[in-house]
Amino acid sequence: MTWIENKELLRSRYEQEDKRREYTIQQSRILAKEAKRAVYAIHEGSIQKAQDILTQLEETHKKIRSEGLESEPSYQHAYEEEIEARALLAFIQETPFTYTQASTETLLCGMCDASGEIVRIAIRAGIQQDKQTITRSRKAIEELHAYLLEYSLRNGHLRKKADMVRHNLQKVETIEYEYCLRRT
Numbered sequence: 001m002t003w004i005e006n007k008e009l010l011r012s013r014y015e016q017e018d019k020r021r022e023y024t025i026q027q028s029r030i031l032a033k034e035a036k037r038a039v040y041a042i043h044e045g046s047i048q049k050a051q052d053i054l055t056q057l058e059e060t061h062k063k064i065r066s067e068g069l070e071s072e073p074s075y076q077h078a079y080e081e082e083i084e085a086r087a088l089l090a091f092i093q094e095t096p097f098t099y100t101q102a103s104t105e106t107l108l109c110g111m112c113d114a115s116g117e118i119v120r121i122a123i124r125a126g127i128q129q130d131k132q133t134i135t136r137s138r139k140a141i142e143e144l145h146a147y148l149l150e151y152s153l154r155n156g157h158l159r160k161k162a163d164m165v166r167h168n169l170q171k172v173e174t175i176e177y178e179y180c181l182r183r184t
Contacts, residue, residue, distance in 0.1 A: 024069040028078040031060045035081035039117060042088050050089055057082055076106055083110020088117045091140055105158050108148070112161035115141045115168040122172045126179050134179055138172045145169050 004010075034053050041050040064075055079102050087110060090097040097111065118137045125133035145165050153159045 020067045020069060021072060024064050024067050024072045025074045027060055027064050028072065028074040031057060031064075031075070031078035032081045034060070035078065035085045038082075038085040039088060042085070042092055043117070043120065047089070047092065050085065054082070054085060054089070076103075079106050080110040080113060083107055084113035084117065087111045087114035091118055091121075094136075108151075109158055109161045111144060112148075112158075112165050115144055115165045119168050119171050119175075122175050126175050129179075131179060131183075134172070134176050138169070138176050141165065141169045141172055 034057055038050040038053040041047075041053065064070065064072075069075065083099065083102055083106060086099045087097045090099075091114065100107065102110070118140055122134050122137035125131075125137065148162045148165060151162075153162055
């Protein structure tokens, strides 16, 4: 008698689950890469291109969801990249960010990441002497920072991202301050 009766069944299930996981990781790489392309397109001023890229990502999500591995860390990271692009696009278009399809933590992390891209926009605005965009950037990051202060964040991934927002707020405040000094 053997203690483990279902050796082949277990091995087969393990191999199937591992293939699904590898597929999810592969698709997540595509998702992250395309989300980064969307962010780059936004910085280039190619808003329509960014929107097209984000629309195409829905197919990749469907593929990953069909495998049932939405909690895979590589997928969560890639999804944060997409949320970052979507939040940045909303900022550029001066529309509210209303995307809610991801988990709350993924949404918040992606929004935190977008604050870093907004700092890049503020830097470019400073070079171009665009005070209005600098101020709008500060206000957006300030709003996100104030919102995150309402949460009791435990130490971890989201906490690090929220701390990053505080640093990004300090950066954009410095940009605004230095702009004002140059103008006087």
